[in-house]
Amino acid sequence: xxxxxxxxxxxxxxxxxxxxxxxxxxxxxxxEYEQFHRYDEPEGPAVKVFNTxxxxxxxLHLFFRLGE
Numbered sequence: 399x400x401x402x403x404x405x406x407x408x409x410x411x412x413x414x415x416x417x418x419x420x421x422x423x424x425x426x427x428x429x430e431y432e433q434f435h436r437y438d439e440p441e442g443p444a445v446k447v448f449n450t451x452x453x454x455x456x457x458l459h460l461f462f463r464l465g466e
Contacts, residue, residue: 452460
């Protein structure tokens with residue numbers, strides 16, 4: 399009986415330690431990516447991907463072709 403309680407205590411302590419490690423790891427990742435600005439102007443030889451000069455017919459054709 400004493401051995402069973404000792405083994406259960408070890409598993410419980412390992413579980414709690416892993417839970418704390420996971421939680422604080424997520425907090426570190428959150429603070430790292432919270433300061434990351436995704437919508438900054440691109441640097442270097444960036445190319446504009448979206449073309450706004452398409453006609454409405456071309457846009458409808460693309461809409462129906464992609465099935466959205």
